Amino acid sequence: MDTKNLTGIKLLIVEDDLSSRLYLNKILEKTGATLLNAGDGQEAIDISMDNPDIDIILMDIQLPVLDGYSSAKKIREFRNNIIIIAQTAYGLSGDMENILSSGFDDYIIKPIYSNQLIEKLIGFLPEK
Numbered sequence: 784m785d786t787k788n789l790t791g792i793k794l795l796i797v798e799d800d801l802s803s804r805l806y807l808n809k810i811l812e813k814t815g816a817t818l819l820n821a822g823d824g825q826e827a828i829d830i831s832m833d834n835p836d837i838d839i840i841l842m843d844i845q846l847p848v849l850d851g852y853s854s855a856k857k858i859r860e861f862r863n864n865i866i867i868i869a870q871t872a873y874g875l876s877g878d879m880e881n882i883l884s885s886g887f888d889d890y891i892i893k894p895i896y897s898n899q900l901i902e903k904l905i906g907f908l909p910e911k
């Protein structure tokens with residue numbers, strides 16, 4: 784996979800599990816994207832408010848303070864066109880339907896693989 788293929792993209796990683804967050808950062812820092820991090824739902828909302836130039840949010844569903852569903856909904860209230868991709872644990876049946884009817888653009892199932900994630904993100908970039 785080519786590196787630096789997300790240069791110019793600002794991405795917010797929302798994940799409460801520290802090792803998962805470090806893993807996502809490690810994968811994504813190779814892409815050239817600018818990375819921001821939040822550890823809970825409220826922090827995700829605050830960072831999104833402070834950074835109106837975020838392009839994509841990678842949102843964990845199970846989060847402290849405010850879960851991924853509620854957080855995505857609140858962020859949509861002031862960032863209508865932002866891309867929000869849910870990260871969900873494997874095997875939580877019912878999640879997929881809920882996710883797509885809750886205003887997420889897409890989802891990715893954990894464990895998250897580097898190439899799969901990067902390809903999905905690239906798929907959301909505007910055509911050049």
Ligand SMILES: [Mg+2]
Nearest residue numbers: 799843845846
């Ligand atoms: Mg979590």
